[in-house]
Amino acid sequence: MNQSVIRLTRELSELQKSRDLSISVACRDIDVRNVRAVVLGPPDTPYEFGFFEFSLKFGRDYPGKAPTVTSLTTNSGRTRFNPNIYAGGKVCLSILGTWRGERGEEWSSAQGLESILISIQSLMSSNPYENEPGFENANAEHDKENMKMYCLKIRHETLRITVIARLEDYLGINPDGSLVQILSPAPSDDVNDAEHSVMEIEGSVTFEPFKDLCKRRFMWYYDSYLTSIAEERTKVTENQQFVRMPFEHSGNAMEGKFCYTELERRIKFVRERLDKETENWIAEGKVLVQKESGVAANLQRQYEQTVEHYKKSDSVTIDIELVDKNPFLWRVTYFGRPMTNLDGGLFNIELAFSPRFPVETPRAKFLTPFYHYRVTKEGIPCYTPVRADDGRSHIDAIIQLMEEENPPYDPRTQVNADASKLYWGTPEEKRQYNRKLRRSVQDSLECF
Known part of the structure; x- marks a missing residue:
């Protein structure tokens, strides 16, 4: 096997096993040199929680030579998201050889897939206007206004293009709210249903490895998106035109106007369709149970094994049952540990x-209200299982989320803004958080 393929395969594996929520990578099994990546827009920037997709093509001389990197999130070539990320897809970075840099900033074989994606993410700063060469020589007062207006329009287009339009495409929604017919891989009766679905997806012309990831993250950050829309709309007037920046020109700019009322309508409809999709899963599952399909049998077996595992566990007390005897819908009842x-x-x-x-x-959801910085107000827990293909692993991850003490701060997991502010605030605010948490625990008994 070519040494570049061995190196690239190792890097892909390491990134896919990583717990870092900022970067996700994928490739077809038959084409490891063509990598797709999603970079999550960094918190506290106008790119916050946007889904920015890139294509990376690695030659046989990698890592001796940098790959070719192209931005795929361009609104069909109409939107430039950064002074260094063009509407045509070009990514200007010294380590890629697409921009002149200082000595020591050029490509070396010590760099790799992860360092490239981190470099791209670093362009998505709180003040991306500064990325434009010659910025330091610009007029201070005029430049100050441009910085503000540039961030405002990037935030609007991050929500509109990278979040809303992407999810609408996945769900078969037209921007006007009408639905289009979309074909999803139909489950078969074979025991290898999942593998067949993967082959269908990988073998299709439209390779979309991040569809499920973006849907899952959208549900995590939905409240954050709505809050951002509410805040940003106060800074502009409805239908106000975007300001063109000095470095933008026809064919390589970010043109448009602020339409937050429309964005709010569209994003709420996306959420409705996701909830409807989840309901459809359950209905489809009932049909597959009757057909004795492979997926149904697999989930039934996983359910039985999971129940047996927790019966033998002394560390946690939970009950698990199938709703309406449907292995596609599990209900977990968690009993809080004493002295916690x-x-x-x-x-x-x-x-x-x-x-x-x-x-x-x-998709997991708390039916009992639970006040926690990693659980949305609607009950969606923000967690990452060790094994996505194992039902028990999902339950384990949720329990760990609930019981975790002294966790490291990660803004990408803070999906309840009010709870997060208290938990990571002053000692008095932390006490307020604990009181609200305890109140939700006490109220949980009234839900039964």
Whole structure:
């Protein structure tokens, strides 16, 4: 095997196993040299929680030579998201040889896939206007206004293009709210349903490896998107035209106007369709149970094994049952451990499985309100399982989320802004957080 393929395969494997939520990578099994990547827009920037996709083509001389990198999130070549990320897809970075840099900034074989993606993410700063060469010589006052207006339009287009339009495309929604017919991989009766679905997806012309990931993250950050829309709309007037920057020109700019009322309508409809999609999973699952399909049998077996595992566990007390005897919908009842903040709590959580599991990840939701910085107000937990194809692994990850003490701060997992502000605030605010958490624990018994 070519040494470049060996190196690239190792780098891909390391990134796919990483717990870093900022970067995701994928490739077809038959074409490891053509990599796709999604970079999550960094928190506290106008790119926050946007989904920016890139194509990386690695030659046989890699790592001796840098890959060719192209931005795929360009609104069909109409939108330039950064002074260094062009509407045509060009990414200007010294390590890629697409921009002149200082000595020592050029490509070396010590760099690789991860360092490239981190460099791209670094362009998505809180003030991307500064990335334009010659910025330091610009007029200070005029430049100050441009910085502000540039961030405002990037935030609007991050929400419109990278989040809303992307999810609308995945869900078959037209911008006007009408639905289009989309074909999803139909589950078969074969025991290798999931593998067949993967082959269908990988072998298709439109390779979309991040569809499930973006849907899952959208549900995490939905409240954040709505909050951003509410805040940003106060800074501009409806239908106000974008200001063209000095470095933008026809064919390589970000043109448009602020339409936050329309964005709010569209993003709420996306959320409705995602909820409807989850309901459809359950209905499809019932049909597959009757057909005795491979996916249904796999989930039934996983359910039985998971129940047996927790019966033997002394570390946690939970009950698991199938709703309406449907292995595509699990209901988990968690009993809070004694001598902890969750002592006396009784929480119901549902796990809905797709007929295309594990190609599509199960969706979890707290039916019992739970005040936690990693659980949205609607009950969507922000967690990452060790094994996405194992139902028990999802339950383990949710339990770990609930019971975790002294976690490291990660802004990408803070999906309840009010709870997060208290938890990571002053000692008094942390006490307020604990009181609200305890109140949700005490109230949990009233839900039964």
